[in-house]
Amino acid sequence: MGNRKILLADDETALRFLLTETLADEGYVITEAEDGEQATAKLAAEPYDLVILDYMMPEKTGVDVCAWLRGSDSPNRDIPVVLLTAKALEKDKEKAMAAGVTSYIVKPFSPLALIGVVNGLLERG
Known part of the structure; x- marks a missing residue:
């Protein structure tokens, strides 16, 4: 099944660190973005399995990022x-x-839930 690539965009450094560690432990390859602009640039540049x-x-x-993604010609659409x-x-x-979000997780949540x-x-994919 190979290493699935995930783009993680969150402006909270501590949360990003925690989630990156948790997901990496599961064998996922994580790319981080600090804001919506970075996320958009990364999604336009390379393929991911999930964001x-x-x-x-x-x-x-x-x-905004999701709405842009769904309407773009990015391979990540x-x-x-x-x-x-x-x-x-x-x-x-x-x-x-409406913007095309697949799943919705309300904070605070446990990394295991994610x-x-x-x-x-x-x-499923």
């Missing part, structure tokens, strides 16, 4: 998008789903 986006990031939100968010409101969830979602999405 994890924080909702609230500088430059572009996770929802159809990959699963996991959105991490502290916004648990239904309207935020609807906005995310692993479960990621594994599930990649096994």
